[in-house]
Amino acid sequence: MARTRRSRQHTSHQPTSHQPGAAARRARPLLALATAVALALGAGLAALPAQAVDPSGQRLWVDPHSSTFEAAAALEGRAKQEAVLLGGHATATWLTGDKGKDTRAEAERVTRAAQADGSVPTLVVYDLPFRDCAQYSAGGAKDTAEYESFVDEVAAGIGDRDAIVILEPDGLGIIPWWTPYDGTVAWEQTPGWCQPAELDSATAADDRFTQLSYAVDRLTGLDGTSVYLDGTHSSWLGAGDAADRLVRAGVEKADGFFLNASNYEATENLTAYAGWVSDCIALSTQGPDWFVPAYCASQYSGLDGFDAADVSTWGAVDDKYTADFASLGLTRDREHQAHAVLDTSRNGQGPWTGAPAGGYTPGDGDASNDDPEVWCNPPGRGVGETPSTTTPDAVVDAYLWIKVPGESDGQCYRGTDGPQDPERGTVDPPAGGWFPEMAHELVTGAQPALARPTCAVGYTVHGAWPQGFTTQLWVQNTGTSTLRGWDLQWWFEGGQRIQNYWSSDVVQVGNHITASNLSWNATLRPGERTTFGFVGASTSGPGADALYTLLGGKPCSVLG
Structure with missing residues (x-):
């Protein structure tokens, strides 16, 4: 991103306004907290999340919560x-x-x-x-x-x-x-x-x-x-x-x-x-x-x-x-x-160009109802x-x-009395609510196509008590190339601490965890998976399930 402010002279003149196309937008609410997992195989902590950088060396942040x-x-x-x-x-x-x-x-x-x-x-x-x-x-x-x-x-x-x-x-x-x-x-x-x-x-x-x-x-x-x-x-x-x-x-x-x-x-x-x-x-x-x-x-x-x-x-x-x-x-x-x-x-x-030319209330004589809200x-x-x-x-x-x-952009009536969206035939979620059907369209219609995951992670809390919990994780190679060494990374959200662990090397810094392979489970051929676990200390429970992963900066799927 540019760091040098561009200095120019100021004028206060105003131009003639032009008629635009329909353009209103919806805002989303303040982001809430959730727990996430990040997997960076063979790259260590510095590799997460991997995004392209500009000459100033900036990389865009992926919020694990x-x-x-x-x-x-x-x-x-x-x-x-x-x-x-x-x-x-x-x-x-x-x-x-x-x-x-x-x-x-x-x-x-x-x-x-x-x-x-x-x-x-x-x-x-x-x-x-x-x-x-x-x-x-x-x-x-x-x-x-x-x-x-x-x-x-x-x-x-x-x-x-x-x-x-x-x-x-x-x-x-x-x-x-x-x-x-x-x-x-x-x-x-x-x-x-x-x-x-x-x-x-x-x-x-x-x-x-x-x-x-x-x-x-x-x-x-x-x-x-x-x-x-x-x-x-x-x-x-x-x-x-x-x-x-x-x-x-x-x-x-x-x-x-x-x-x-x-x-x-x-x-x-x-x-x-x-x-x-x-x-x-x-x-x-x-x-x-x-x-x-x-x-x-x-x-x-x-x-x-x-x-x-x-x-x-x-x-x-x-x-x-x-x-x-x-x-x-x-x-x-x-x-x-x-x-x-x-x-x-x-x-x-x-932009969407498939709305009916006469709106969704044809023949009612009221042009104000013809906006398809594209x-x-x-x-x-x-x-x-x-x-x-x-x-x-x-x-x-x-x-x-x-x-x-x-x-969601909101509950879209497109000139009708609602509550259904007449284009979709359903009641849309309120503004900022998750819209699974639209998310599916955004993923399948991505241009350029989104890279599909080549890894999967499972995270299961097997038991919890007032002062702690025990967890098992699986890491699976869902790609076509053999993985030779891996690091699994995730974030706690409630101050949980790992006390004991097995089948991996674990390092915790604040709420950030890195679990690395041992010599005997470093190699994962396509389709293979390995497992490890830990015992955590917490006075507020294990927190939300750690379900969300990144592999070399790209998301993994979830096992189970």
Whole structure:
């Protein structure tokens, strides 16, 4: 991730707003704790979890206590295996300011655990007043002062440790009482939408930028953070509109912007759009005062040869930026312009286009019921690029799983009275709840395909008493190559301590356990398995079953 802040001049001009495609997202709740197992064969502790790294040497953190692993503990069969498979990849932790949640403690837990692992976590900061304009993900701080206190708690929890911060999904895409500089009505208010009576229409939009600017200043002031603001996505705001909002919110002091949070736009389209937004920010902050973001080319500019449905034609927009840089005597340098990170958690198959043209209530004469909510648990999607800080494009810092794949977007009615989702014929789980059917679609529709496990682990508590417990584990080679030496790693969640063990060498550091092979059980041919065990001490029981594993950074399946 970029560590050097990019310094640019600031303008306050606003562009004309463009009509986007349908784009609303759902947030997930604060991550809960669960117990996980990690298996790194022949590599030792430093090999877990293995992810691609960028030149600065950063590796993305896999949370062994994620809500995905917690969901897997309550599942069986294929659904359990798929949850384990998804949970073995780095996903974001959402800090939502929910009452009863200790924001500082959760930020500290995540960043300390990642630091100990030598990797970097992704934190989503999501508590703006009137977030999601009081829709499905309604909530947030009551006012600016409470929001700033929330941000202070996040900053205190992170401290000087490394973190990627995704700052307020929808925060710039949906702004209460927002009006572009030319006085026209922004798409968000058509007609009268996102104009909450509780807010002052004269100051609400400015308050949003004040809140985000405070968060940028506070979080970029930490030693180890990379901070990204909401840039929407390639079927939402025009590049100029997005750039204007980003500049007003302080993107010049941040590391850049994020795209596609909890959405489905294709990576190729997002990459092109990221370049346009980056170029527009550069032109409107480095160019003459008269060049405002409204002059930036976008997917809505109507350029000759451009077809929004055919990404192969999108070079027409790039050509316009090339000409603009030249005419202003500026040099395009995307390596040093604002960068982007992309949410690839569910975009492997791109956006859903299979909704009925007339909606799910045809013939009722009410056009307001025709919205198919293509963003809400669309069928037949797949995960996209797995999380990585190595990408092929200079303007894209990372592929991240910001939305946790497998968690529901909410109970989707698609213009009907519900409670069933008319597309799926079932009642969808509430927002943030685990959705096994959708998780299955995301796994089977993954593009590129997810690597299947080549190992399996079983973990069984045979007995427990007030001061301890006894456990047996199995390790099985489910791949096609012989394993010559293995290390099994897992994490306790309640302060359990291993007292005695057999058939392996065991090392415990804090809550982290490494069990290594002995000479006689080091080799596992395809299909073979071995077993070992231990006696643990605990005053709170053995904790949750340790069901979730990683092999060389990739998830294993579960035996039994």
